[in-house]
């Protein structure tokens with residue numbers, strides 16, 4: 001194929017401007033490029049998108065063909081059925097447009113799935129967000145995108161995890177005694193200083209995990225959700241006579257639970273579901289958690 005391509009440009013004005021690189025696009029160190037046009041196998045859609053978005057310097061635009069459902073996940077808006085963590089993360093970093101449908105009958109032999117062509121244009125400059133914190137929070141929010149945030153964040157398992165993260169932040173000296181962020185970390189901007197210092201690392205860690213999971217976490221069974229419901233009830237159960245939370249007795253830090261509760265009340269997101277939240281809403285939520293010293297990274 002490569003020999004054939006070189007043969008075809010021989011003697012044309014493009015001869016000296018064509019370089020074919022043979023290799024795995026996910027592993028090969030990509031050269032500078034400003035446009036990407038590709039029809040790759042659908043199994044590598046997700047890692048390819050994040051590979052491209054992590055590429056520096058940024059490219060101008062990519063026009064890519066994907067399986068229809070993946071394309072619809074990429075472009076989904078709050079409230080759409082396919083809106084998921086993948087939609088939020090990609091749209092945080094890029095403008096994504098659905099350009100055209102490509103029906104399976106356009107291929108010989110016809111594949112089993114429908115396709116779509118999508119245009120991805122990275123936001124330049126990229127948003128000032130600490131990606132580890134951002135995606136850590138989104139993973140929790142999208143555990144069940146149809147559940148209210150209050151029910152998700154007050155699960156014992158989530159509170160325990162946040163407590164662990166808070167302890168780590170304390171030991172690293174990034175939280176003050178009162179649990180809020182110490183000076184030096186910028187609470188208002190969602191500690192973007194952290195991001196700026198370590199953007200490359202944070203992006204590749206995030207993208208490696210996103211590439212694998214592909215936003216499928218939303219498809220969990222309702223049966224599982226019911227278990228979560230019981231869990232939340234337990235976590236929220238307060239012993240009225242003593243005023244003490246049963247949760248505290250079971251080892252969950254009451255101060256942390258109160259911080260989480262405060263954030264959800266102050267932001268008005270307690271009864272909101274992830275599937276309805278915009279990128280702006282998630283940004284507001286993350287900032288508010290940071291102001292209360294709740295960490296996700």
Ligand SMILES: C[S@@+](CC[C@H](N)C(=O)[O-])C[C@H]1O[C@@H](n2cnc3c(N)ncnc32)[C@H](O)[C@@H]1O
Pocket residue numbers: 023024025026038039040041044
């Ligand atoms: C769907 S075909 C498209 C071929 C051609 N671009 C077209 O549009 O007719 C996908 C092509 O991507 C190549 N490919 C598969 N995995 C790849 C990877 N990880 N890196 C680079 N190319 C890959 C395959 O060998 C195949 O030629």
